[in-house]
Amino acid sequence: MLQFELWKRVLIWAVCAAGIILSLPNAFYTRVEQANDARAAIEKTGATPALEAQAARWPSYLPSDLVNLGLDLRGGAHLLAEVRVADVYKSRMEALWPEIRDALRGERATVGTIRLQPSPDDELRIRISQPDGMAKALEVVRGLSRPIQTLSGAGSSDIVVSGQGGEITVKLSDAEKLATDDRTVRQSLEIIRRRIDEVGTREPTIQRQGSDRILIQVPGIGSAAELKAVIGTTAQLTFNPVVSRGTNPDASAGVGNKLVPAQNEPGVYYTIEAAPVVTGEELVDAQPSFDQNGRPAVSFRFNTSGARKFGDYTRDNIGSPFAIVLDDEVISAPVIQAHIAGGSGIITGNFTVEESTNLAVLLRAGALPAGLDFLEERTIGPELGQDSIDAGKLATGVAFAAVLVFMTLAYGLFGIFANIALILNVTLLFGLLSMVGATLTLPGIAGIVLTVGMAVDANVLIFERIREELKTAKGPARAIELGYEKALSAILDANITTFITAVILFAIGSGPVRGFAITLGLGLITSVFTAIYVTRLLISTWYDRRRPKTIEV
Amino acid sequence: MRLRLVPDHTSFDFFKHWKLWLGFSATLMVVALVSFLMQGLNYGIDFRGGTTIRTESTQPVDVGTYRDALTPLGLGDVLISEVFDPNFRADQHVAMIRIQAQDDQEAVSTEMVDKVEAALKGVAPDIKFVSVESVGPKVSGELIQTAVLAVALAIGAVLIYIWLRFEWQFALGAVIALVHDVLLTIGIFSELQIKFDLSIIAALLTIVGYSLNDTVVVFDRVRENLRKYKQKPLAEVLNLSINETLSRTLMTSLTTLLALISLLVLGGDVIRGFVFAMTWGVIVGTYSSIFVASAILLFLGVKRDWSKPDPKQSGNQFANIDA
Numbered sequence: 001m002l003q004f005e006l007w008k009r010v011l012i013w014a015v016c017a018a019g020i021i022l023s024l025p026n027a028f029y030t031r032v033e034q035a036n037d038a039r040a041a042i043e044k045t046g047a048t049p050a051l052e053a054q055a056a057r058w059p060s061y062l063p064s065d066l067v068n069l070g071l072d073l074r075g076g077a078h079l080l081a082e083v084r085v086a087d088v089y090k091s092r093m094e095a096l097w098p099e100i101r102d103a104l105r106g107e108r109a110t111v112g113t114i115r116l117q118p119s120p121d122d123e124l125r126i127r128i129s130q131p132d133g134m135a136k137a138l139e140v141v142r143g144l145s146r147p148i149q150t151l152s153g154a155g156s157s158d159i160v161v162s163g164q165g166g167e168i169t170v171k172l173s174d175a176e177k178l179a180t181d182d183r184t185v186r187q188s189l190e191i192i193r194r195r196i197d198e199v200g201t202r203e204p205t206i207q208r209q210g211s212d213r214i215l216i217q218v219p220g221i222g223s224a225a226e227l228k229a230v231i232g233t234t235a236q237l238t239f240n241p242v243v244s245r246g247t248n249p250d251a252s253a254g255v256g257n258k259l260v261p262a263q264n265e266p267g268v269y270y271t272i273e274a275a276p277v278v279t280g281e282e283l284v285d286a287q288p289s290f291d292q293n294g295r296p297a298v299s300f301r302f303n304t305s306g307a308r309k310f311g312d313y314t315r316d317n318i319g320s321p322f323a324i325v326l327d328d329e330v331i332s333a334p335v336i337q338a339h340i341a342g343g344s345g346i347i348t349g350n351f352t353v354e355e356s357t358n359l360a361v362l363l364r365a366g367a368l369p370a371g372l373d374f375l376e377e378r379t380i381g382p383e384l385g386q387d388s389i390d391a392g393k394l395a396t397g398v399a400f401a402a403v404l405v406f407m408t409l410a411y412g413l414f415g416i417f418a419n420i421a422l423i424l425n426v427t428l429l430f431g432l433l434s435m436v437g438a439t440l441t442l443p444g445i446a447g448i449v450l451t452v453g454m455a456v457d458a459n460v461l462i463f464e465r466i467r468e469e470l471k472t473a474k475g476p477a478r479a480i481e482l483g484y485e486k487a488l489s490a491i492l493d494a495n496i497t498t499f500i501t502a503v504i505l506f507a508i509g510s511g512p513v514r515g516f517a518i519t520l521g522l523g524l525i526t527s528v529f530t531a532i533y534v535t536r537l538l539i540s541t542w543y544d545r546r547r548p549k550t551i552e553v
Numbered sequence: 554m555r556l557r558l559v560p561d562h563t564s565f566d567f568f569k570h571w572k573l574w575l576g577f578s579a580t581l582m583v584v585a586l587v588s589f590l591m592q593g594l595n596y597g598i599d600f601r602g603g604t605t606i607r608t609e610s611t612q613p614v615d616v617g618t619y620r621d622a623l624t625p626l627g628l629g630d631v632l633i634s635e636v637f638d639p640n641f642r643a644d645q646h647v648a649m650i651r652i653q654a655q656d657d658q659e660a661v662s663t664e665m666v667d668k669v670e671a672a673l674k675g676v677a678p679d680i681k682f683v684s685v686e687s688v689g690p691k692v693s694g695e696l697i698q699t700a701v702l703a704v705a706l707a708i709g710a711v712l713i714y715i716w717l718r719f720e721w722q723f724a725l726g727a728v729i730a731l732v733h734d735v736l737l738t739i740g741i742f743s744e745l746q747i748k749f750d751l752s753i754i755a756a757l758l759t760i761v762g763y764s765l766n767d768t769v770v771v772f773d774r775v776r777e778n779l780r781k782y783k784q785k786p787l788a789e790v791l792n793l794s795i796n797e798t799l800s801r802t803l804m805t806s807l808t809t810l811l812a813l814i815s816l817l818v819l820g821g822d823v824i825r826g827f828v829f830a831m832t833w834g835v836i837v838g839t840y841s842s843i844f845v846a847s848a849i850l851l852f853l854g855v856k857r858d859w860s861k862p863d864p865k866q867s868g869n870q871f872a873n874i875d876a
Contacts, residue, residue, distance in 0.1 A: 072823070080692060224685065225663040375692045381683035384607065385822070391640050391821030398819060399812035406808060409556035442824050443752050449816050450759065450831065453809030454766070457801075460808070461770065464801040467561070490773040497714055497769055498762035502706045507757050508703040513755045520759065552555070 003544075004537055012533050019526075025058070025066050027082050032058045032066055037411075065434040068203065068514050069219070070441035073389050075382030076219035077227040080375045083188050083212050085181040087370035089122035089172055092180070094274050096159070097124055097256065098169065104128070111137045116255045117167065124170040131166040131225050138163050141170060148175050185212055187369045192216060192231045194365040199230055213375070222378040232328045234371055235281030235362035239310065240272040242321040242333055262349035263329040270330045272323050277313045282306025286363035289346065290358040296356040297348040300363065307343020308361030315339040324349075326359075392445040399449050400426075407456060407464075411463050416553050417538040418459040421530040425455050428526040433519065441515030451523030457494070458531030461487040466553050476551040477543065484536060491528065499524050557805045563796045567843060568788045571851055574844040576592050582733055585740020597750030600697050602690035606669065607636075610677040610715060611644040617650065622672045628665070629653045638822040647683075647822075654690050700754040704735065707761050707770065719772060726849035727768045730841040734764045737837050738830055752827040760834030763809070767802060768842040774798050775847070787855060791847050806839045812839035 004012075015195040035058035038051045058064060071078055097116060104114045104126070112129030119125040128137055138161055145157040158176040163168050172180065189208055196204050198216060205217040209231065221227050241256050246269055253259040253271050262268040282303050289299040302310055312320070314336050323333040324347055331349040351359070403422065407415040429448065433440065466483030502524065505517035571842055598605050608614075614635040623631055630653040641647065656664070673680045688696075716724040720764045735757055736847055742749050774794040783788055821829055 011740050082691075116619060157816070225666065228663065273759075375689040376687065378686040379682075379684060380686075381681070383609070383681075384683040387640070388821055388823055391819060391823075394640075395816040395818075395820040399815040402811040402815060406556070410558075412555060443755055443827060446816060446820070446824055446828060446831070449812045450809070453812035454763070454805070456808045457766070457805040460801050460804045464798075467800075468797065484776075490770045493718055493769045494766040495775060497711050497765045499744060500710045500714060501758045501762040501765075503702055504707045504710065505755060508699050508706070509751075511753065513751055516752075516755045516759075520762075523608075 004540055008469060009537060012537050015529070016428070016534065017139035018430035019424065019431035021223040022063055023064070023427045023429075023434055024062065025064055026430050026434060028058070029066060032064055034044045036064055036066070039243040052269070063434070065428060065437065067136060067433045068437060068439040069385075069389075070218060070439045070444065071217055071378070071380050072442045073385045073440065074219045074390075075380050075385040076217065078232070078376070078378040078380075079216045079224055079227055080209070080377070081214045081216065081231075081372040082375055083185050083214065083310050084371040084373060085184050086122065088180055088184045089177070093119075093122060093124050093170070094191055098275050099144055100124065100126065100141055100170065103144060104137060107133070107136055111140075118255060119169075122172060124168075126170070128166050128168065128276045134166070134168075137168055141168060148173075148179055157294070173379040188372070190212055191366045191368055194389060195230050195362065198361050198365055200467045202468045221384070222379075224379040228377070229358075230372065231368075232372055232374070233362055234278065234368045235365075236327050236367040237283070237363060238276035238325045239278045239313075240274075240276045240323050240325055241272060241313075241317070242323050245270050245321075245333070246270070251499075255388075259330050260323075260325060260330055262333070263326070263331050270323055270326065270333060272330070276325075278302065278306050278310050279321070280363055281367065282309075283363055286360045288353070288360045291346060295348060296351040296353045297346050298356050298360050298363065299346045299352070300344065304315075307341075310343055310345075311339065311341045351550045388442050388497070394441065396445065396449055396452070399452055403452055403456060407459075411553060413542075414463055414466075414539070417535050418456060418463070418531075418541070420538060421459065422452065422455055424534055425523075425526050425530040426452065428530065429519070429523050432522050432526065436518075436522075438518045438522070439515050440519070443513065443516035444519040447516045447519035447523060451520065453496075455527035455531065457522070458487075458491045458527060459535055460490055462531065463553050470551070470553065476548060479551075480539060480543070484532065491532065495524050495528050509522075555799075558807065559800050561660050561800075563799055564792075565796060565799075567792055567795050568851060570847070571788075571844075571848045575848045575852070578733055578841070578848075579622055581740075582736050583745070585736045588740050589736075589743045592746070593740065594743050594749040595746040597748045598651065598654075598686060598688045598693065600693050600700075600749070602688050602693040604652045604654075604666075604685065604687040605651070606650045606666070606682055606755040608648045608650065608673065608677075608680050609683050610646050610648075610680045612646060612677050612679070614646045614648045615676070616648070618676045619650070619673060622676045623650075623669065626665075626668055626672060628669075629655070630645070636822050638825075640819065640821055654688075654693075684820065698750060700751065703754060704757055707758050708732070708735075709767055711761065713767070715772075719776060722850055722853040722855050723772050723776075725761040725853065726846040727765060729849050730768055730838075730846035731764055733841050733845050734760050734834060734837045738834055742830070747826050747829065750826070752824070753830050756827050756830035756834065759831055760838055763831075763835055764838030764841060767805070767838055769845045770801065771795060771798055771842050771847060772850075775850070779857065783857065788851055791851055795843055795847060802839060802842070806835060809835050810833050 022447045035055050039060075042055060055189065101114065101116075104111055110130065111133035114129075115127045117125035117127050128134070137422050141161045145159045145161070148156055148158055156175045158173060160171045160173045181522035185208060189206060192214060192269055193204075193206050196206065196216070203219060205215065207215045209215045216227065218227055243254070249259075249261070249266050249269055251259055251269065251271065256274055257271050258274045259269050259271050262270060280306060284301050284303045286298055286300045289297055291297040318336050318338065321333045321335045325331070331347060347359075400422075404419045407418050407422075409415070411418065426448065429451065432438075462483050465487040466479050469479040469482040469486070499521060502517050502521035506514055506521065509517055568603065570575075584812050589621055616633045616635060620631065621635050623633075632649075632651040634646040636649055648670070652665075652669075666682070670680070670682060708728060712724050712728045715727050736758060738760060741747075742753065771794060774797055775791060778785075778790045778794050778797075782793075785793075810832065812833065813828060817825065817828045
């Protein structure tokens with residue numbers, strides 16, 4: 001039993017060797033990181049001699065995966081945002097109104113005049129003057145509904161239309177709301193990703209959490225406030241017809257219109273039609289530029305359909321003002337001077353150069369379909385992260401040394417075998433962490449230290465058992481064998497129970513806690529492997545060479 | 554010569570006063586519970602919402618002037634404390650400022666942080682905010698729920714595992730020991746008013762894992778000895794098992810403590826609470842596996858007629874795995 005078959009020996013050493021090679025890049029962290037960055041830059045923007053030299057600092061035939069450092073170690077910003085999914089219902093309803101209006105106008109003979117009633121955000125209430133025509137009106141409006149294209153909502157349509165007295169109520173169906181929510185969150189995620197990529201930082205984490213939340217972690221960014229400025233702005237750009245201009249913030253806008261403040265004229269409010277002529281979604285490009293007076297501005301270009309709508313509108317409304325609205329604030333409200341064909345234009349406002357550059361980035365990346373509420377935000381300065389790394393390194397080093405010395409004192413030669421296994425254990429753990437791309441957090445470092453302390457437990461169990469067996473068994477070989485055999489059930493039971501808690505932590509925890517669960521869980525796996533295979537192989541190899549008559553453990 | 558923590562042969566009588574030990578442990582649990590109920594925990598922002606700011610300056614921290622600078626801002630409950638750590642440079646002065654969750658918003662507004670920074674610049678011109686963390690009340694409520702759920706799930710999962718691997722008496726003994734450890738840890742956090750945040754929950758679960766590890770090793774030996782000595786009274790079998798595993802129990806606790814204490818002293822103040830919880834848990838966990846788990850086992854008694862009498866077959870279920 002003490003003997004290992006050749007293939008097992010080879011396999012064990014191969015695993016150890018793989019662990020060493022995989023963990024190697026972490027020993028040269030900064031160098032490998034710079035080489036990786038250089039390679040990524042070459043792939044993106046082409047090679048330059050400086051980049052090539054930087055990339056060559058770490059040979060490409062060696063693995064280059066590193067353990068990611070968590071925000072608490074590297075510094076950066078963390079945001080948890082909740083998408084206001086209900087925002088979208090309102091814009092859906094606003095977009096639906098002109099469609100319904102036009103359809104019902106075609107049936108004026110039967111339904112009479114139609115009028116939009118004040119309605120909640122996610123409903124449209126329409127009054128018709130001839131209630132007898134209700135059946136026809138409902139038929140017409142229902143004709144505008146579309147089937148839903150999702151698995152769960154199959155067979156239902158996107159709007160629910162009901163009529164009572166002379167009033168038609170149009171709502172989104174529940175299935176459509178679910179599908180819309182999902183789409184909204186996915187769009188938001190995508191747009192946030194694009195915006196952060198435009199700013200360009202290393203390895204941002206952008207994840208969906210739950211049904212309507214998005215987690216954003218960006219290492220290396222100065223503060224959560226900066227991050228919020230990039231992703232928090234909705235950047236919903238619309239071009240709306242202006243109804244009137246006034247100074248009363250409580251003025252009644254009238255049905256189908258809304259009242260919005262002017263961005264750079266304090267106290268001025270515009271009443272605009274709620275349904276926009278064109279929206280920012282139809283932009284294909286936006287660039288910072290300057291207007292004819294040399295003030296910062298943003299120039300933009302529409303896609304074909306946007307250009308046509310914009311062109312038609314300007315042709316038909318020469319002489320009347322229209323508003324350029326960004327996130328419910330009028331940036332400017334010029335009077336249309338001429339038919340604008342070709343679909344490009346310029347937005348002038350009271351911008352600084354920085355603001356116009358930012359606005360262009362936001363417009364290019366697209367508007368967030370809905371607003372965001374920030375539920376959680378954390379900024380960790382890089383100095384604090386570095387302090388934590390330094391403290392963690394020192395503590396781990398001291399802990400490691402103390403355990404090594406202690407084991408040697410307690411178990412002599414066998415203690416040294418256990419120490420070799422312990423060093424391999426930590427190496428394997430780093431190799432595994434790099435391979436799966438895990439993130440090392442501050443509690444994660446504590447997890448490693450705890451693993452160091454507990455990894456020796458399996459060996460202690462075995463050695464103590466061997467000591468006991470030496471008193472009764474016939475000869476050292478048999479004692480070692482029995483020691484391993486009998487300690488095994490305790491080792492496995494003990495580690496499986498701890499592993500269960502690590503799995504629960506991983507499943508439920510988030511952020512640093514999850515980092516801790518990963519190091520703890522993987523650490524258990526490597527420590528069981530090194531304790532029952534590596535030390536045993538070491539002892540069996542040693543025993544085969546020496547054939548001692550007696551052993552002391 | 555070898556370092557021996559305990560002699561090769563020990564025959565301490567751990568169960569001479571086992572009722573006393575159980576009573577003692579029960580009293581501690583009651584004290585911890587009362588402290589928790591009366592005083593409550595010093596929850597961090599993870600659990601109650603709000604903002605914490607960690608400041609750093611080359612000038613000594615004067616909590617009074619900091620407070621005077623912040624009072625005009627009307628931020629409600631503001632807690633300021635200086636942080637000390639042996640790792641700090643001589644001119645590194647760190648303070649933690651905790652601001653309660655503001656009524657009308659989820660996370661903190663950027664303007665508020667700016668205002669706080671401007672106010673503090675007035676008393677310490679070179680002050681820097683090295684970390685700003687803010688949690689809205691919505692998330693903190695959920696975090697409490699998940700934390701409680703995590704601890705309960707962990708204990709439940711373990712109960713089931715031990716029940717499957719041993720007998721129900723063992724499972725009950727182990728779980729009572731776990732509850733004992735968790736309660737005592739919560740008790741000391743409430744008594745000393747150490748900040749209780751999400752990482753402490755991770756520590757609690759680790760304590761659950763560690764304490765269990767210890768208990769399982771003792772129980773594994775008890776199971777083995779119960780088969781070996783079919784006629785011996787349970788108290789003697791338990792005593793023998795604990796004595797046989799004593800050397801290992803102390804060795805492992807000591808190596809783990811060595812590692813933890815080095816982290817406690819040198820690991821920096823950011824994780825000190827977390828490491829403190831684990832250190833305390835290791836000590837309590839070692840105690841409880843002997844004086845709580847095993848004592849409960851003695852109290853409950855164990856069914857001695859094993860359905861599978863052959864120890865080779867049912868003894869070490871994993872022994873046939875070719876290691």
